[in-house]
Amino acid sequence: MFAPVAEASGKRRIARSAAGPRIALRGVMSLRRLTQARLNQARGMKNANLLRWMRQVGLLLTMAMVSACGEEYLQSTIDPVTDYGEVSQSLYLQVFWWTMIVLAVVWAVMAYILVRFREKPGQERPKPVHGHMGLEIAWTIAPAIIVVAITIPTIKGVFKVQRPPEGDALVVEVTGKRYWWSFHIPELGVTTANELHLPVGRPVSLRLESGDVIHSFWVPRLGGKRDVNPVVTVREGGEEKRNWMHFTLREEGVFWGQCAEFCGEAHSLMGIRVVGESEEDFQAWVSDWQTTAPTANAPEDASEATTENPLVARGREVFFRESYCVLCHSIQGTVAPGTIGPNLTRVGGRSTIAAGMLENTPENLELWIRDPRSVKPGVQMPGAQYDVTYEGVTFPPTNLDDEQIRALAAYLSSMR
Amino acid sequence: MARAAVIAQDDHHYTSTGLSSWKVGFWTFIGSECLLFASLISTYLVYKGRSVVGPYPEEILNIPLTSVSTFVLLMSSLAMVLALDGVQRGSRKLSLIWLGGVILLGSAFLGFQAYEFTHFVHEGLTIGTNVFGSSFFVLTGFHGAHVTGGVIWMITLWIMAARGKLAPADSLKVEIAGLYWHFVDIVWIVIFTLVYLIQ
Amino acid sequence: MTGLWSWLTTVDHKRIGVMYFLTSFFFFFVGGLEALLIRIQLMRPENAFISAETYSQMFTMHGTTMVFLVAMPMAVAFFNYVVPLQIGARDVAFPRLNALSFWVFLFGGLFINSSFLFGAAPNTSWVGYANLTSLQFTPGRNVEFWLIGLSILGISSILGGVNFITTIINLRAPGMKLLRMPLFSWMALVTSFLLVTAIPVVAVALILLAFDRFFGANFYEVTAGGDPILWQHLFWLFGHPEVYILILPSFGIISDVIPTFSRKPLFGYPVVVYAGILIGFIGWGVWSHHMFTVGLGPIADSFFVASTMIIAIPTAIKIFNWLATMWGGALRFPPPMLFAVGVVAVFTVGGLSGIMHASAPIDLQQHDSYFVVAHFHYVLVGGALMGLFSGIYFWFPKVTGKLMSESLGKWHFWTTMIGFNLTFFPMHFAGLFGMPRRTWTYQAELNLETWNQLSTVGAFIFGISSLFLVWNLFRSWKKGEAAPANPWDAATLEWSIPSPPPHYNFPVLPKVRSREPLWDEVERAEVEAVTLSEPEHEPEMPSPSFWPLVVALGVVLSWALVMTGVWWAPLLGLALTAFGIFSWAFQPAFR
The missing domain is CATH 2.60.40.420 (Cupredoxins -  blue copper proteins)
Structure with missing residues (x-):
């Protein structure tokens, strides 16, 4: 049950390690630079000192190990770069503090109780206390106040994040x-x-x-x-x-x-x-x-054709003539009309393929064309050796050989 | 105190509320059924006017015919009341007549429904035609299944009465069956109003 | 009567309770094993320890199992065993119906797990969102096992709910007014109301799905105008009350445990009761807070923000009252109390992260991320499961007549606390840093490895900690010290009868005059005069019956045969059900 996939994933890992770091680095470096810039900006803007302090500490706490290890989180929910994200962020920090305060109070009282009221040897049963109306009212009102304090900005935020922008979006x-x-x-x-x-x-x-x-x-x-x-x-x-x-x-x-x-x-x-x-x-x-990518179509005059990378030319032949890629994929400016699969216009210029799973290198493109399931189980693209059924239509195995696949990858990569 | 407790011990029918547990339990069950039908009816209402192709309800629902079947079902509730009265009075004859009436009227209602369903299918409305077909057949079908269950229950009681095994002491059995029957009836009134009358 | 046959035909609420417990305890390890496979898979980025498809089956079955086959039935096990004893009844109102509930539950649980034998375990998550569950997008039998299994389990829950409502309303001992009932029985009552009202709603959602899949209906088919969001509404209309179905029994347990070991009555008893009822009520008006990302519009979102915030108040009130109960008490810390205190400490964390989700714009980030996974495990493991553990240690002496090992119990508690927190606390961070829920793997660049590794280590510690409980249960059952009638010096009726109780529970029904009958010297003497006496004639008890088992088989068969796709096949099962019901109806309840 597990073996084939483990093997497949092995391939995936090799493919990734050959090329992995570049993308990561790209994301991380820009992030570092930008985070610093935004922090500076934020410092200039904020008015209330305490509030600012609380925000900073809140972020520090929630990102506890972040700062310690200097990790960068590419999908962090608390590092927004849009107006929308900042609404969630500011609410998060508010609520974070309220919850911290409540938690601290409950735990502190509890710790005190657990130490202070431990049974002493020979202690009699304590005097029964059945309740206290004043206390009950107090601890009904206290959370109610907190809840109202959270609800009001929340509802404002709810409307804010769903409001269409004014002007030209x-x-x-x-x-x-x-x-x-x-x-x-x-x-x-x-x-x-x-x-x-x-x-x-x-x-x-x-x-x-x-x-x-x-x-x-x-x-x-x-x-x-x-x-x-x-x-x-x-x-x-x-x-x-x-x-x-x-x-x-x-x-x-x-x-x-x-x-x-x-x-x-x-x-x-x-x-x-x-x-x-x-x-x-x-x-x-x-x-x-x-503008149509220069290599997308065959050059019109013969002199250019002779200087063109033969592998790319061969790949174009495979794409348009020797396979049925065009049934599902289209490339702007060419005759490829397919709309079922991703549009491949300037696909060579993307940083990744397979929806962010592989770095966009010719080797990874080859792997993807030959055996997409090894990268993405359940993918609805046929491999060289297997068919796929999409909305009731069966697409047969592409039966492309290694030479064809290599050329195809070169052609796709060439369109940057 | 001990004496009161001993009495309680010897009485299987002791309950805190004085009500029979069967009654309490059955009311609870009916509460649960209410939520079942509420969800089915809500589904129907949510999909009202959202069918992409016909036949649409206004083209196909037959209000006069369904009014008759609704009347039939209402009359069966009356028969149910009289049947319970018959059992409580210990009259085997009245019990048989009115339980028989419930069975006949209930079956007649089912007959109307069977006719309606087959007619709709002939008109091209099946469960797969559109969301109206899906929600209509499932809602009324569930109700019909409840009526069918009720009719079987009534037949059982009728046979018991015929064998003389439905004494006034057993009237709780008929009362609970009656609860069920009236409940199913009321649900139909709601369905009739929301599905047929308010279009 | 002894032996296997006596268990198959039993209608004794105590035996049924024990069977409920053992079954749910077994499924606890099944679900736990699934969790460990999930954790191994997530230990490293881009791992392929199990395939994506297997992973989908694992998290679907883990959720389904833990909710429907562990937390709910284990609570019902306690309802069964404890509620009649607490309210002074000889059995539940409908003993044979009770047996039916159990058998239907058992067969339903086995049915849904039998899917593993066909390699077709459910794989569309425990919430089974339409239209992923349609024939078009998930062909296979996986969804069918799930929807039929849940339908079967639903029947068991509704019948159980009806039974316990009737029992609690109608079978209280003389003098046991509603506001004298122990809190656990109270919460059993509220939970039962939620069961009978919430389950039919999900039943309808499942029925619609069944009609879509088996008969070509259009309920969730977008091309015909069907709306997949309908599923979400129906599911969460059930789903949120379900959360309280899971948590309220545990609240009930610790509301009995904390006063016992504080040696003080529950502080603010009526307030705690009303807070519980209020939670049950408001629980019906908050369902769309599971759907903030769906796009219901800001007005609907705001309404559900507000209702969700409100429900935090009665929850907070309960916590404050538990603390006030301990205040000024003479606290003892045997394992049941440790777990009860643990619940208060840990549930608070889950409750507070719940407040974060109630704020919709925050939830848009945290929804379906590991932050939510952390939140509901704090609530359902820290809140519900640990409360049930507390109940196990609390009532074990009553059930078996043996005391459990306290030192093993302490080991269990501390390893659980460490394992639990190590597993679930880091998930907050994984979620904050963008790890979505139900994800087979994650990319190395996301830097989520450390958090996941901590969770995996924690999960294994948690897994091992459960073995302490197994060993303790087994050892104590075999050779624990004999337990007296009231080993904890507790206040409520179940402790007034011998451990283990005689099959008729109370030779004579006791008369109750207060909430803590065993803490008042005079009342205690009165009660024990009857409860500990040897009766001249044993009270007549309902006779065993084979028919609940037959009916349960019929119910499961009729549903299972739906899968054949032959329209008349389910009628075979219905025929067996009908045969069982008639035989049952005409078999006298008492011999």
């Missing part, structure tokens, strides 16, 4: 599918998968919809999660219901996330990367996407 249509994410930006005509670039400073509205079961979009540093529900079919004239998530990025960086609602076998392997970048970098990314 960048709308992104997010579709969760088992086990990957599609991102479509209608106003720019951009469609990409698993790795979304977003500009800092401009409000963003994510429109969430599922292509199959319920998922949940969770990139902790952007803010809380929101369920990605399948859209219920409505009668003509009815209104379809979808969830939205609104935020404005305050910082650049690579933000990690993943599906947060159990959606099946590979639920844990359904990662998200959000790349927050300056408006210029974002525009550059968009225009990259909008």
Whole structure:
């Protein structure tokens, strides 16, 4: 029962260790730099000294071992980079202190009782005390006050995080599918998968919809999660219901996330990367996407054809002629029309493949094309040796040999 | 004190409230059933107007016919009251007549329902057609299953009465069956109102 | 009558209680084993100790087992054994129905676990969210085992609830007014009300799912206008009262244990009772706090924030009253008291993290993360399970007539505290740092390894600690010291009769005049004059019956045959059920 998967995972680990560190480093370094910047900013802004102190200590306490070990947490829920995230964060700190105070009082009283009222040798049964109305009223009112103190800012926060932004928001249509994410930006005509670039400073509205079961979009540093529900079919004239998530990025960086609602076998392997970048970098990314990658199509004049990397040319042949990749995948500017699987436009420029599971290297691409199940059990993509059934249609094994796969990987990588 | 306790000991029917445990237990059970039907009815209401394809309720529900079957079921409750009275009076004849009435009227109601179901299927409405079909058949089907159970229960009581095993001392058995029957009846009134009348 | 047959046909609430306990205790180790496999898998990032599919089955069965086959039935075991003794009754109101509840529970538990034999254990988590559970997305038999198993268990719970409500309302000894009842019986009453009202709601959710899967209905089918969110509403409408079904029995136990070992009556008895009732009531109005991420809109979210916050108040009141009970007492610390105090200390942590989740914007981060896993284990292990452990140590002498080893009990307590906290406290951090729940593995870059390793080490310590309990139970049962009628100098009626109790419990029903009948010299003498006396004629007790077992088989068979997909197959089971019911109805209860 366990053996095949253990073997498969072995492959995965090897593939990762060959290439793993780069991505990690990229995320971590930008994070370190940015965290420092934000802390400085925060220091300048805060007014009440005590409040600031409490915030700092609260963060320190909750991140106890964090600072001790200097660990960086790529999916930290208490290190927000958006306005949305900061609402949760500030509430968290408030409630954190209330709970700490209550816990300290209860435990202190209890400790006192356990020491002070231990039975002494030969002690008589204590005088029975049946209750005290004043005390009962007091300890009904005390928690009630605390609860009200928490509820009021909470409800404000509830409305704040669900309020659509005023003005010109960048709308992104997010579709969760088992086990990957599609991102479509209608106003720019951009469609990409698993790795979304977003500009800092401009409000963003994510429109969430599922292509199959319920998922949940969770990139902790952007803010809380929101369920990605399948859209219920409505009668003509009815209104379809979808969830939205609104935020404005305050910082650049690579933000990690993943599906947060159990959606099946590979639920844990359904990662998200959000790349927050300056408006210029974002525009550059968009225009990259909008212009067809140089290697996507065969060169038109013969002289260029001779200088082109033969492996890439061979891979293009495999992609369009010797396989049925195009049934499911599309590449902007080419004839590939598929919409079932991730859009592969400029796929070579993404930092990861397989929804954040593998670093994007030719070797990992080969592994993924040959044997995707070894990376992601339950994946709905056929391998070289096995078929897959998707919505009732069986896609046969691709039967690609090593030479074809290597060329295919080279072709895909070339489109940066 | 000892004397009171001894009396309590010898009496299997001693209870704190003075009510029979069967009655208390059965009321509790009916409370539980209320939640069952409340959930089924809520499901029906949630899906009201959300079917994507027809037949829709307004096209297919037959209010006059169902009014008749509702009346039949209401009459069965009356028969149930009279049956209990018959048993309490110790009249075998009255018990048999009115228990028989409950059985006949209950079966007639089921007949109406069977007709309605087959008619709907002919009209193209099955449990898989749309959310109306799913929630309608499951809700009314569950109710029908309850009526069926009740009819079997009544038949059992009728046979007992026919064999002379339903003395006034056994009237609790009929009373509890009656509780069940009235409950099922009331649930139908709610279903009739919410499903058929208010569309 | 002795031997196997006597157990199969027994209608004695004490024997049924013991069978409930042993069965749930067995499942406790099954669920624990599943937990350990989960912990080994998560010990390292990108581990593949077990496959993703196996992992899904493990966490689904761990949750399902611990909730439905351990915590609930173990509480019911205590209801069975203790409640009639506490309220001064000879048995429950419907002894044969009680046997039926047990057999249905046993067969339901075996049925759902039999899925392992087919390699098709449930794999869509204990909450089984639609539409993942639809035929399209989870073909296989896995979901079917789960939905049928839970339906069967639901029947057992409803019947049990009806039985205990009736027993407590109707079979109290003379003078045992409602507000003289021991707190455990009170909480059994509230729990039973929750059972009979909450279970039908989840039953409907399951029935709709069954119709979708077996008969092509559209309840959760989005293309036909069905809405998967309906499942979540129905499930949590049941699910939140269920949380109180799990925790209130434990609150009841420690509300009896703490006064006993403080040698003081419970402080604010009526307040503690009303707080319990209030928790049961408000528990019905908070379900959507499990659904803050679903997108119900800010108005609905705000309502459920407020109702959830309110429920914190009666919970806090209970804690304060327990502390006040100990204040000024003469505290003794045998194992039942250690566990009771442990509950107060540890449950408080779980309750407070619950406040965090009640604040919706915080919950949007913490929902379905390991922070929530930490929270509900603090509540359900620290609160519910440790309370049940306290009950085991407390009532074992009554059940077996033997004393348990105190030193082994202390070992058990301290290893449990260490193992438990080491397992679940680091999960708060794993969650805060972005580890989602129900995740087969996590990437190395997330830096979650340390927290997970701590949890895994803790889990093994916790696992080992349970062996102390097993050994203690077994050893004490075999050769523990004989226990007197009232080894703890406790105040309530169950301690007025010999240990173990005679099969008729009370030769003559005692008359009660206060909440602590055994703490008043005069009343104690009066009560014990009857409860410890040898009766001239043994009271007539309900006769054993084979039919509950037959009916239970029929019930399970009718459900199991649904899986054949042949429409008339379940009728075979129904026929057996009907045959059993008729034979039962015409068999006299007393010989």
